[in-house]
Amino acid sequence: MKALIVIDVQNDFLPGGSLAVPKGDEVIPIINELIPAYSLVVATQDWHPANHQSFASQHPDQQEFDAILLNGTEQVLWPDHCVQGTFGAEFAPSLKLNSISAIFRKGMNKSIDSYSGFYDNQKSQNTGLTGYLKDRGITEVHLCGLAADFCVYYSALDSLNEGFGTAIVSKATRAIDKSEFMEKKNNFIQLGGKLI
Numbered sequence: 001m002k003a004l005i006v007i008d009v010q011n012d013f014l015p016g017g018s019l020a021v022p023k024g025d026e027v028i029p030i031i032n033e034l035i036p037a038y039s040l041v042v043a044t045q046d047w048h049p050a051n052h053q054s055f056a057s058q059h060p061d062q063q064e065f066d067a068i069l070l071n072g073t074e075q076v077l078w079p080d081h082c083v084q085g086t087f088g089a090e091f092a093p094s095l096k097l098n099s100i101s102a103i104f105r106k107g108m109n110k111s112i113d114s115y116s117g118f119y120d121n122q123k124s125q126n127t128g129l130t131g132y133l134k135d136r137g138i139t140e141v142h143l144c145g146l147a148a149d150f151c152v153y154y155s156a157l158d159s160l161n162e163g164f165g166t167a168i169v170s171k172a173t174r175a176i177d178k179s180e181f182m183e184k185k186n187n188f189i190q191l192g193g194k195l196i
């Protein structure tokens with residue numbers, strides 16, 4: 001049984017949003033078309049408190065997109081994005097949510113970022129996604145959404161580690177930085193992941 005995981009298709013990651021992924025909006029009609037092909041579809045939602053430590057605004061001496069050590073883990077400092085309860089954190093209005101059976105929120109602990117839909121970046125807590133999928137007999141996971149080089153990629157690595165056959169649907173994802181995704185994609189393929 002295969003599931004589609006729709007990663008972070010939220011207003012802040014779309015053109016006009018605070019952390020816009022170039023051409024991120026192009027994935028929406030493609031995902032809407034993909035959804036009916038899967039018996040199980042779940043979504044993730046980046047869902048930060050306003051004082052999240054991944055925000056450059058919380059580090060007055062640093063610039064956006066700088067990398068720092070945050071509690072011992074490398075952290076890119078992002079523009080404020082996907083703040084709980086704001087328009088930017090909402091799913092894209094044109095994304096067809098009706099047949100999405102569950103939403104897994106992440107990034108709520110202000111001290112630890114969470115790119116993957118399965119675990120935070122320190123692997124100290126899981127979201128319950130693995131259990132949800134395994135309970136429903138899922139053996140194969142397909143991923144789409146935003147951003148290819150961060151949340152889609154790290155979710156895909158965790159999916160492999162959790163023992164799911166794992167594929168990224170390449171036409172249904174876009175990267176913040178294309179060359180970053182090229183390198184990460186090669187790593188994912190070497191680890192047994194597929195691009196479809």
Ligand code: VGL
Pocket residue numbers: 008013046078115146147148149150151152
């Ligand atoms: C994401 C950076 C920060 C993503 C989330 O959804 O790829 N990237 N938070």
Ligand code: ZN
Pocket residue numbers: 046048054081082107
């Ligand atoms: Zn985030």
